[in-house]
Amino acid sequence: MADVLNEGSVTPGANYTLANIHEVLTNRFQKNVAIECFYDRETKQQFINEIRVCFNKDLELADCDGILFEEVALNSPTLGKIISNCNVNKPIFYPATVPPSRFxxxxxxxxxxxxxxxxxxxxxxxxxxxxxxxxVNIYKLIQLLKWTTI
Known part of the structure; x- marks a missing residue:
């Protein structure tokens, strides 16, 4: 996925808009992907966390329009429907390295x-x-007591 983003000039260590990232991915895959972000409350920064590419039953690329629990962040006439939990109004940071986290x-x-x-x-x-x-020992004791009292 890093190579795909790099081909579209989305390189680690910089901020991008959700529309930029989505456009690079849809141009490459010709399908609608889901983009998940992580918001760090300490730094107040939004990071790209996961990019989901979907497949049909024949393992062919498919639009991710059926993903459950994802918000539709933007429904643009030029870009189409962008499936994401990212805040459209904030830049998305694409880190060069993954920092250690509480996770x-x-x-x-x-x-x-x-x-x-x-x-x-x-x-x-x-x-x-x-x-x-x-x-079992209690049962044996009960059986022994029954036997001795008969």
Missing amino acids: DKTHLSPFDLHRKFLDEYKSRKAKESRTMKLL
Whole structure:
């Protein structure tokens, strides 16, 4: 995607309008894509976060007009419908590098997430096993008491 943007003179480290980015992408793909932004409350800056390219069931490029939960930021007579959550009135910064964020610190990698899931699963199974052993021993004790009182 960086190459596509670069071909349209949208290079990292600068601000662009939503219309600029959308025009480059639609010229390249000939389809309507979705552009997602991230607004940093600390810096009051809007960053390009994600560009979604859609495919149909035959894995051919398709318009992303059916994406749920995306706002239509602009319905321009020249550019058409722009699917985005970006603020049209603010510039969008295309960072050269992705800065470390709170997201990185709070979200786990797929490997760490899998390991955490397995650890929780093993812990839960061990607890269930101890509970089951206790119930079986109580049942055996009840059976023993019944046998001795008969």
